[in-house]
Ligand SMILES: *[C@@H]1O[C@H](CO)[C@@H](O)[C@H](O)[C@H]1NC(C)=O
Ligand SMILES: *[C@@H]1O[C@H](CO)[C@@H](O)[C@H](O)[C@H]1NC(C)=O
Ligand SMILES: *[C@@H]1O[C@H](CO)[C@@H](O)[C@H](O)[C@H]1NC(C)=O
C-alpha cells in the first residue's frame with residue numbers, strides 16, 4: 388500500500404517530514420512528540436553544533452565533497468551505494484568501512500563499492516580529526532557526504548539527522564543484500580525487514596538514475612533469462628543490442644570487470660533526474676529489479692507519478708534517504724567514535 392500522508396509530506400514539508408521519519412524508523416511517536424522520554428537518544432539536526440563538539444562539521448564535509456565531485460562526478464552514486472550498503476546490513480554504523488579479512492567490504496556483493504570512495508571518507512575523517520578530534524562519527528560522515536554529493540548532482544538538499552556512533556563489528560557473512568535481478572516482491576520483503584516500505588523501495592531504486600553496474604549482474608537478462616537460453620523478452624530490443632555490445636559473452640575480460648551504465652540517458656554526467664522512471668515505463672531498465680517496478684500495483688503507480696513529476700521524486704527521495712539513515716543506529720553510549728574509519732579504537 389502507498390504510505391498514508393505522502394501528500395501531506397509534500398505539502399507540509401520538512402518539519403513534518405522529520406517527525407514522520409523518526410516515527411517510521413522505529414523511534415516511538417511519543418518520543419518525537421515529547422510525551423515520553425526516548426528509550427535511547429534519537430538522531431537530531433545540528434547534533435555537533437548543539438553539543439558544541441564540531442559546530443562547522445557540515446561545511447568541512449561539504450568542502451571536501453565538492454573538491455572530489457568536481458574531479459569525478461561518479462562520487463555521487465558511489466556514496467549512495469556506500470550508504471545503502473552500510474545501512475541495509477546491520478544498520479547505519481559504518482561497519483562497511485572497517486578493514487579486515489572477513490569484513491563487510493570483502494563480501495562479493497560489495498566489490499563494486501570501493502576502493503575510491505573509502506579513500507574519500509578517509510580524507511574527510513582526517514580533516515575532521517584535525518579540526519574536531521574524536522567528535523564526528525564515521526557513520527555520520529557517510530550521511531553528510533552523500534547528501535552533499537547528491538545535491539551537487541541535482542538532488543534536493545535535505546537536513547541530515549546526526550548523532551550516529553560507529554559499530555564494532557563487521558562481518559562479510561552478514562551481507563545479505565538482494566540480487567539485482569530479484570522480483571519486486573522479494574525486494575519489498577527485504578526493504579520491509581528493515582522497517583522501510585514500498586514507497587521507500589520504489590524511491591530508493593531511483594538512485595539507479597546514476598551509476599554503473601558490473602555486467603555480471605545483467606548477463607542473465609541479456610543471454611539466458613530465467614534459464615530460457617533467450618534474453619528477457621520484456622527488454623526493449625535496441626537496449627538489448629547496445630547492452631550486448633557493452634557486455635559481450637565472449638569478451639576476454641571477466642564479466643565482473645566489465646561495467647554498463649545503469650541509466651544510459653545520464654551516463655557519465657551522473658545527473659540526478661527522473662529519467663530512470665521513464666525508462667522503466669519504456670521497458671528500458673538495465674537491472675531486472677528495476678524493470679519489476681512495472682509489476683506491482685503500488686510500484687507501478689509510484690513509477691508513473693515519479694516519471695511525470697520530478698519534484699515528487701525529489702521530495703520522496705529526500706524523505707526515504709532520511710528514513711534509511713535511521714535504520715538500527717547506535718546512539719548515546721552505544722558504539723564509539725572511531726579515530727580512523729577503517730579500524731576500531733583500541734580499548
Ligand atoms: C521463470 O521460470 C519459472 C519456471 O519455468 C516460472 O515459474 C517463472 O514464472 C519464470 N519467471 C519469470 C520472471 O519469467
Ligand atoms: C525501443 O527503443 C527504441 C529506441 O529508443 C525505440 O525506437 C523503439 O520504439 C523501442 N521499442 C519498443 C518496442 O518500444
Ligand atoms: C562476440 O560476441 C558479439 C555479440 O554476441 C559478436 O557480435 C562478436 O562478433 C563476437 N566476437 C568474437 C570475436 O567472437
Ligand SMILES: *[C@@H]1O[C@H](CO)[C@@H](O)[C@H](O)[C@H]1NC(C)=O
Nearest residue numbers: 541653655656657658659660
Ligand atoms: C546533466 O549534466 C550535464 C553536465 O553538467 C549538463 O550539461 C546537463 O544539462 C545535465 N542534464 C540534466 C537533465 O540535468
Ligand SMILES: *[C@@H]1O[C@H](CO)[C@@H](O)[C@H](O)[C@H]1NC(C)=O
Nearest residue numbers: 620621622623668669670681
Ligand atoms: C513493456 O513490456 C510489456 C510486457 O512485455 C508490454 O506489455 C508493454 O507494452 C511494453 N511497453 C512498452 C512501452 O513497450
